[in-house]
Amino acid sequence: MNIGIIVFPGSNCDRDCAHVVSEVIGQTAHLIWHQDSSLNGMNAIILPGGFSYGDYLRTGSIARFSPIMEAVIDFAGRGGLVLGICNGCQILLEAGLLPGAMLRNKNVSFICEDVYVRVENADTPFTNTCQSGQVLRLPIAHADGNYYTDPVTLSALQANAQVVFRYCDKDGHSMPSMNPNGSIDNIAGIRNAKGNVLGLMPHPERCAEEILGNQDGRLIFTSLLASLIGNAALTV
Amino acid sequence: MTEDIKTLPPSHITPDLIQQHGLSEEEYTQIVTHLGREPNLTELGIFSVMWSEHCSYKSSRIHLKRLPTEGPHVVQGPGENAGAVDIGDGLAAVFKMESHNHPSFIEPFQGAATGVGGILRDIFTMGARPIALLNSLRFGELDTPHNRHLVKGVVSGISWYGNCIGVPTVGGEITFNDIYSKNPLVNVFCLGIVKKDRLLRGLAKGAGNQVLYIGAKTGRDGIHGATMASDSFDDASEKKRPNVQVGDPFLEKLLLEACLEFLEQDLLIGIQDMGAAGLTSSSCEMASRSGTGIELDVAKVPRREPDMTPYDVLLSESQERMLLVAQPGKEDAVLAVCRKWGIDAAVVGRVTDDGVLRIREGDQIVAEIPADAIAEGAPRYDRPSAPPQYQEILQALNLDTLPDVKDPVDALLQLLDCPTIASKRWVFRQYDYMVGTNTVVCPGSDAAVVRIKETGKALAMTTDGNSRYCLLHPYMGGGLAVAEAARNLVCSGAKPLGATDCLNFGNPERPDIMWQFIMAVEGIADACRAFDIPIVSGNVSLYNETNGLSIYPTPIIGMVGLIEREDDITTQWFKQPGDVVVLLGETREDIGGTEYLKIMHSREQGMPPWLDVEREQAVQQCALTLIQKGWVQSAHDCSEGGLLVTLAECCLTHPSTPLGATITLSQERLRLDALLFGESPSRIVLSVTEGNLAHVTQCIQDMEPKVPMSLLGHVTDTDTLAVTVQGEQHATARHLSWPITDLADRWHNGLTRQLGIEHS
Amino acid sequence: MKAKIYITLKNGIHDPQGQAVQQSLHTLGFDSVHDVRMGKLLELDLQDMEKESAEATIENMCKKLLANTVIEDFRYEIVET
Amino acid sequence: MKAKIYITLKNGIHDPQGQAVQQSLHTLGFDSVHDVRMGKLLELDLQDMEKESAEATIENMCKKLLANTVIEDFRYEIVET
């Protein structure tokens, strides 16, 4: 499979994602420059973490206007799988591919540490190799991961099973005290209504290899692959 | 054209102006001799920054010669932007440490951030991709709002810059002492990886080659930063506003990627970052290293502000800028790469063969100086040195008048609570230590371990230095820093390959400070020689003095070691109940200079622990052998706080499940405080499985030279650290015990409590 | 012509930065501070722009880029220079 | 009583944030934007404070905490409510 990883100026998890795509799930990773305008031949797209444009105005706000984003929006519109990790998730929000916005973490600081998330919906192209309710240990590394959306949108997210991950303790209890950043309803990751776009703040690509002491993140990538293989015709 | 400058009317260089530029009368006379005439103001500015302590190393250079800089692994020794060692498979590790002390005191956030930016540039100008940052910080005690403000500002500045550019900050150290209240230290270390045969250097070879400027536009920021870093502080210094530089990590990320692309396309002859003294020092150093000259037109330099004079442009320390040399014909390709990354770039001059730094503004020559006169011709001083009068008083500690510890249970809790020993999680949680997906051992163990994806090997790295030891005995303190750094690497399973240093001292014009400096350098040099660890790069920061009060002598050692096999990677925490706890090395009556003495008796006094280099080497060799045989579950070196703190850390630092231990210590002739809290070096606490114990004991017994070993007890799944002290004098043994939760509370929350932050 | 653009979090949206500032102010003894909200101020230098079209242009910039209208409000002033 | 505090970078201090915004505005076709400087806006809700002492207090807050006077200037307005 051909998996495109968009490189924005200031992306810095692009190579990490490419490493997992090629070395862990054995697929072809293509680094795609943000000035390009086409995603020819890609089966799925990853918007990687980092600090696109330094996050100088708001996270993801400037990258959202990169030329490639039109192609990404188009790709998503045609049902292509798009995974946004951390800054990638923030870009998806700014681009309107996912609802809501990110506020500064409740403690105002950057937080880098492992957290637990519960898989709320295992019936997505990004979680189909997980069990529903499964607890994953994943690292977060962000200063603006405090997800916010208005009450109406939140109800819709909940009603449509669009909340894919919630912060929880290691036994899967999703309590406010396990919320690292103040995110509404302990949300760590959401998908769009159609289900083909996922944004999450934790970094699955950082825990997909044995040597790193944790392989929970691998599941996100194997799920992505599983759904692509089941859907191999989809070269948007 | 050249006539212009020589026929200028006698310039108005007054004694006042010379003094403002931080130059002495003799230095001015030397300038006139070098030029054969009086300098103009621009030239005076150039000499002033280039001959500053910061750029010229004029007080330190002759002493730095003592450091061993060669070895079979050394690919690049001192003298370039950074040093490099061979790590096998055709790769080299490029690393260096640098200080940003003065700027961080004036503006902690930006000062620390731009410090990170500077050291990163040193690494990627060598063509290496930076893969790890560490930092070594010193602050005053946290009982004043200002010190808390400095700590928060510095940590968030480092966090902002490092996180944004996407280089993981994988470790470091931070300690607190009031001597740093008015002069905190911010030392940053960076390591990168490059193909050995692709190493770039700061060269300006080949007359006719093009000189290019890339990166941020030049503003007036930081004019005279280098002179400032070479000056003592007084209360007015905080007002030195124009010196404040603002970092732009986003731009630096673009520069980094662009530079690596230049390398890939083989576009450059040489490259040098514009650090202290900006355009001036980068061009002089490149020319001087290559025996060439450089001609620059300041009018072509991209600028941020109107009405800048050549003086301003040459001396600006605007961040995120580089100077490149490329063959004619290649400049278009360089400019194209810059366009791709959205970076300003301009051809600003060319390499000449006359050895002269010639600066024009359009048609007009505004400065003309032999490059060698500025770089190599800089003054070199053998400043007078003498031990301070107070040295003997400091070293005198009469143990007869020091009551032994009464309540060891409370003493351990107090030590774990003190910010120098307590967990630094509040600090490193703000650093992205995982980006790059190479960090195998995250902050929280003796050394950070970063894998090299290309080779399956890994590098361990650490920074260490104990300034109290250095105050009490600078020679010993220097050696102990080297020993501890190496020990930390060995505990992680690595063989030390090379080191860098950052030498932070007071005012070198004072003989006592100069003495501290010379002694410490000698201690470092002798220890490095004994352990066969070359120093491949480094940095000197002098004039760390405010209102006449100097900091403690604070040499910091950054060290890098190689781990050949993944299986050898070792961490400090106990792994499973039932494992046997073993101590390598020997506990002596080392109370002088300890953290215990400071916390429990408010004294910073005595002789620091004595380093026996042969013993140290034997212990390290032994630990590494056991690790490589696969027999070691955990290894942790004993440092600040002594044996009890080390054992408590072994119990507590497991990332998910803390364990207990049951320990028996035999007091023999030692004082109890020395046994529990003394800081004898050359000690390592190991844990091994019961099944491997016989192999381990046999192996240790077979070691030559002999390594003292004692079996201390077992790891347990109880919630208790239980220590029995068998005294010789006392018939009955003494039982001490701590609930792990109590230890954990003190250790986890000590730092945040003092910072006045609720844990979150 | 200059424009000053003020971007603030919408009412009712939690403002962690404002809260942190408030807490620090309390720690310093400024007890009369009951609430702090933190926003952004952008000062734009505009050239060759007609006053009439300026408002629409600035409005446009704000909606497109400068503010995230899911969470932020904006207002602006135009200053003739 | 409310106070609005405006914190801006001093003249001559480099403003990478403002620059990034400016470039982005250009990319979006807003070519007439010649310079952008980014600052902060703090809105404080003050209670039980005398108008006379308010100015001094706010001044004090700014110097002590809100502005980084090494690189930033501040000004403020007091709004009676």
Ligand SMILES: Nc1ncnc2c1ncn2[C@@H]1O[C@H](COP(=O)(O)OP(=O)(O)O)[C@@H](O)[C@H]1O
């Ligand atoms: N300023 C810092 N930045 C990042 N990590 C730090 C810092 N200070 C301490 N640490 C981490 O905390 C752990 C304990 O540090 P320290 O007590 O200095 O260890 P040691 O005594 O073994 O050198 C180490 O893993 C170190 O890397």
Ligand SMILES: [Mg+2]
């Ligand atoms: Mg250690």
